[in-house]
Amino acid sequence: MRWSDLRTRxxxxxxxxxxxxxxxxxxxxxxxxSLGRLEDVAVxxxxxxxxxxxxxxxxxxLVMAGDHGVTAEGVSPYPSEVTAQMxxxxxxxxxxxxxxxxxxxxxxWVVDVGVDADLPEHPGLxxxxxxxxxxxxAREPAMRREEAEAALDVGVRAVERAxxxxxxxxxxxxxxxxxxxxxxxxxxxxxxxxxxxxLVGRGTGxxxxxxxxxxxxxxxxxxxHQPDPRDPVAVLAAVGxxxxxxxxxxxxxxxxxxxxxxxxxFIATAAALVATALAPRVRDYLIPGHxxxxxxxxxxxxxxxxxxxxxxxxxxxxxxxxxxxxAVVEAACRLHNEMATFAEAGVSEAEA
Amino acid sequence: MRWSDLRTRxxxxxxxxxxxxxxxxxxxxxxxxSLGRLEDVAVxxxxxxxxxxxxxxxxxxLVMAGDHGVTAEGVSPYPSEVTAQMxxxxxxxxxxxxxxxxxxxxxxWVVDVGVDADLPEHPGLxxxxxxxxxxxxAREPAMRREEAEAALDVGVRAVERAxxxxxxxxxxxxxxxxxxxxxxxxxxxxxxxxxxxxLVGRGTGxxxxxxxxxxxxxxxxxxxHQPDPRDPVAVLAAVGxxxxxxxxxxxxxxxxxxxxxxxxxFIATAAALVATALAPRVRDYLIPGHxxxxxxxxxxxxxxxxxxxxxxxxxxxxxxxxxxxxAVVEAACRLHNEMATFAEAGVSEAEA
Numbered sequence: 001m002r003w004s005d006l007r008t009r010x011x012x013x014x015x016x017x018x019x020x021x022x023x024x025x026x027x028x029x030x031x032x033x034s035l036g037r038l039e040d041v042a043v044x045x046x047x048x049x050x051x052x053x054x055x056x057x058x059x060x061x062l063v064m065a066g067d068h069g070v071t072a073e074g075v076s077p078y079p080s081e082v083t084a085q086m087x088x089x090x091x092x093x094x095x096x097x098x099x100x101x102x103x104x105x106x107x108x109w110v111v112d113v114g115v116d117a118d119l120p121e122h123p124g125l126x127x128x129x130x131x132x133x134x135x136x137x138a139r140e141p142a143m144r145r146e147e148a149e150a151a152l153d154v155g156v157r158a159v160e161r162a163x164x165x166x167x168x169x170x171x172x173x174x175x176x177x178x179x180x181x182x183x184x185x186x187x188x189x190x191x192x193x194x195x196x197x198x199l200v201g202r203g204t205g206x207x208x209x210x211x212x213x214x215x216x217x218x219x220x221x222x223x224x225h226q227p228d229p230r231d232p233v234a235v236l237a238a239v240g241x242x243x244x245x246x247x248x249x250x251x252x253x254x255x256x257x258x259x260x261x262x263x264x265x266f267i268a269t270a271a272a273l274v275a276t277a278l279a280p281r282v283r284d285y286l287i288p289g290h291x292x293x294x295x296x297x298x299x300x301x302x303x304x305x306x307x308x309x310x311x312x313x314x315x316x317x318x319x320x321x322x323x324x325x326x327a328v329v330e331a332a333c334r335l336h337n338e339m340a341t342f343a344e345a346g347v348s349e350a351e352a
Numbered sequence: 353m354r355w356s357d358l359r360t361r362x363x364x365x366x367x368x369x370x371x372x373x374x375x376x377x378x379x380x381x382x383x384x385x386s387l388g389r390l391e392d393v394a395v396x397x398x399x400x401x402x403x404x405x406x407x408x409x410x411x412x413x414l415v416m417a418g419d420h421g422v423t424a425e426g427v428s429p430y431p432s433e434v435t436a437q438m439x440x441x442x443x444x445x446x447x448x449x450x451x452x453x454x455x456x457x458x459x460x461w462v463v464d465v466g467v468d469a470d471l472p473e474h475p476g477l478x479x480x481x482x483x484x485x486x487x488x489x490a491r492e493p494a495m496r497r498e499e500a501e502a503a504l505d506v507g508v509r510a511v512e513r514a515x516x517x518x519x520x521x522x523x524x525x526x527x528x529x530x531x532x533x534x535x536x537x538x539x540x541x542x543x544x545x546x547x548x549x550x551l552v553g554r555g556t557g558x559x560x561x562x563x564x565x566x567x568x569x570x571x572x573x574x575x576x577h578q579p580d581p582r583d584p585v586a587v588l589a590a591v592g593x594x595x596x597x598x599x600x601x602x603x604x605x606x607x608x609x610x611x612x613x614x615x616x617x618f619i620a621t622a623a624a625l626v627a628t629a630l631a632p633r634v635r636d637y638l639i640p641g642h643x644x645x646x647x648x649x650x651x652x653x654x655x656x657x658x659x660x661x662x663x664x665x666x667x668x669x670x671x672x673x674x675x676x677x678x679a680v681v682e683a684a685c686r687l688h689n690e691m692a693t694f695a696e697a698g699v700s701e702a703e704a
Contacts (some may be wrong), residue, residue: 016455021499025425025590028448029438029441029447029448030447030668031429031430031555031556031557031667031668033557033667034556034557034666034667034668034671035448035666035668036645036664036666036667037664037665037666038664038666038676077383077702077703078383078700078701078702078703079700079703081700082699082700085697085698085700086381086698086699088697088698089381089692089697089699092692092697093690093692094381094690094691094692094696094697095381095382095691095692095697096380096381096382096387096687096691098684099687099690099691100683100686100687102686103686128420140542203383204383204386204702205383205384205385205386205702209687249498263644267623277585278469293388303373309664310662310680311663312388312389312390312661312680313384313388313389314386314387314388314389314390315383315386315388316382316383316386316387318386323683324390324679324680325681327676327683328662328664328676328679330455331455331675331676331679334451334452334455335448335451335452337418338445338446338451339439339446339447339448340444340446340447340450344446345437345440345441345444345446345447346437346440347434347437347438347441348430348431348434348437349430350429350430350432350556351429351431
């Protein structure tokens with residue numbers, strides 16, 4: 001399946017399953033509504049998976065990696081080489097997302113969508129390089145349109161492959177790409193209509209001068225390419241990223257399969273802006289994991305109408321915020337399925 | 353050990369362990385500070401456990417149960433019988449806290465501090481009944497001073513017994529007691545100095561008339577007993593609860609053993625106000641799990657200077673908010689211990 005075929009194949013949430021799930025919540029041995037967001041999450045999962053008894057046992061983490069030509073402009077305190085170094089760290093199990101995947105008993109695969117280095121063969125790494133890093137968006141397009149489409153399709157294939165190999169009740173999407181808050185901010189500006197100033201942040205740790213430089217670079221890129229949000233693929237090609245395109249493709253594919261996507265932070269949400277521009281119904285399949293400490297993430301979530309589960313001041317990326325939030329989702333799902341009803345437990349209900 | 357012996361036996365947080373832990377966080381393969389609250393939690397655990405590499409593997413959940421004479425005033429939509437019914441539900445594994453304990457692979461014990469029913473023998477239930485329910489605080493003291501002290505000691509013994517049987521790296525404290533938001537609100541008013549109006553909430557689901565009645569009952573109890581916050585045991589005896597006293601005793605005992613206590617919602621935080629009034633240093637051992645949707649819980653946390661990890665609109669009690677938040681704490685601890693350092697992973701650090 002190609003990304004473009006999926007745009008019209010994303011089903012509506014299953015309203016009947018949601019009604020059944022909401023009814024079940026009312027019968028569980030607790031005051032109605034007393035589990036707060038956890039009840040809403042369980043009902044949402046029911047609508048996504050089209051069953052009143054959803055499950056989140058088979059967990060897949062996919063981390064998309066790519067490099068960014070715009071690092072030449074000094075927009076990150078880390079050198080581009082760190083992208084490849086961190087991919088190796090993922091594979092060896094030492095990165096934050098590796099630790100969280102073990103904790104969650106999830107399968108973790110890294111997808112090389114465009115790292116500017118030759119990575120070794122490894123069972124946890126899928127090499128699907130579209131090109132070696134993007135162009136420097138301050139001076140040239142990030143990629144050609146065909147490359148953006150190919151990167152979207154990398155995301156689609158990754159979801160299909162992971163589902164075939166491991167099954168997939170829930171998907172955590174993460175990314176690695178030194179410099180990628182810069183294209184993510186550009187995408188956010190295009191799709192939310194907010195000024196760069198309100199969206200831009202310090203990324204991995206820029207100082208004031210670096211932040212001002214990054215903002216100017218993004219504004220220059222937008223002025224140069226004049227991306228039109230009505231053509232999301234063109235926007236991706238102009239100011240996006242290879243791993244960001246793959247994330248957007250993966251969101252389309254997961255939604256088409258009725259798999260909930262745990263939404264991570266700034267970069268993943270930029271990808272969600274692309275995915276929902278391509279197919280608005282994707283939004284219904286996103287579970288917003290957390291609000292990042294990075295710049296305008298809250299504005300991006302608000303644009304999508306999503307209220308994050310967690311606000312823990314995280315800004316690491318890799319899918320880490322989504323991975324932590326997955327614990328909340330699992331708790332919600334287990335409570336929904338495993339709690340006794342008033343009738344089963346012989347507990348008196350509230351007096352009218 | 354009696355509760356009164358513990359007041360002077362609560363150690364300071366281990367500053368050296370916290371410095372070591374903070375240094376380790378700076379060396380892990382992530383931008384400094386990018387794990388936000390998770391970094392702070394790991395450092396806090398290090399200070400509590402007096403080791404730079406804390407752990408939260410051996411998890412104990414203790415649920416204290418007791419009845420409340422004030423239910424005669426119509427302060428809850430549920431009848432008092434539900435306390436005992438819910439204890440049976442805990443033991444059979446059908447309650448929310450039972451589900452979360454299984455999920456967390458925790459040991460769960462229920463302690464009958466004063467349920468007004470004869471409960472069956474069960475390995476998961478410790479019967480330590482101080483009396484069968486409290487007096488109706490709107491008309492009489494909740495209990496005698498000696499009973500309040502005995503209930504504090506029930507909490508101390510429960511922690512000692514659980515630690516002996518299972519080991520204890522972390523403690524989740526919960527409660528069950530129909531009507532117990534009423535004494536908890538009275539305690540909150542005494543210890544925070546806030547007016548009842550700002551603290552009182554709907555509990556398990558009062559309507560407007562019920563809420564007004566509950567507020568009047570609490571104000572009547574406070575006017576009747578005039579509790580003095582400088583004598584916390586007298587406050588407990590006047591307007592407290594048996595399970596609330598046991599929670600406070602358990603907090604003292606956990607702190608004395610350097611065990612972090614996951615703090616749940618409204619009732620548990622009322623107990624924390626008592627415990628910190630008895631021994632201010634207890635506060636350093638509390639990890640605030642969540643902010644409840646119930647009334648003035650946020651004011652109580654603010655009085656203690658605690659910022660909750662989660663805000664999910666939960667208001668179930670039983671320890672459920674603390675149990676969900678424990679997942680965040682476990683994530684923090686695993687990341688702290690299992691992530692590779694820059695040197696170990698051969699990853700370049702940020703440029704100065």
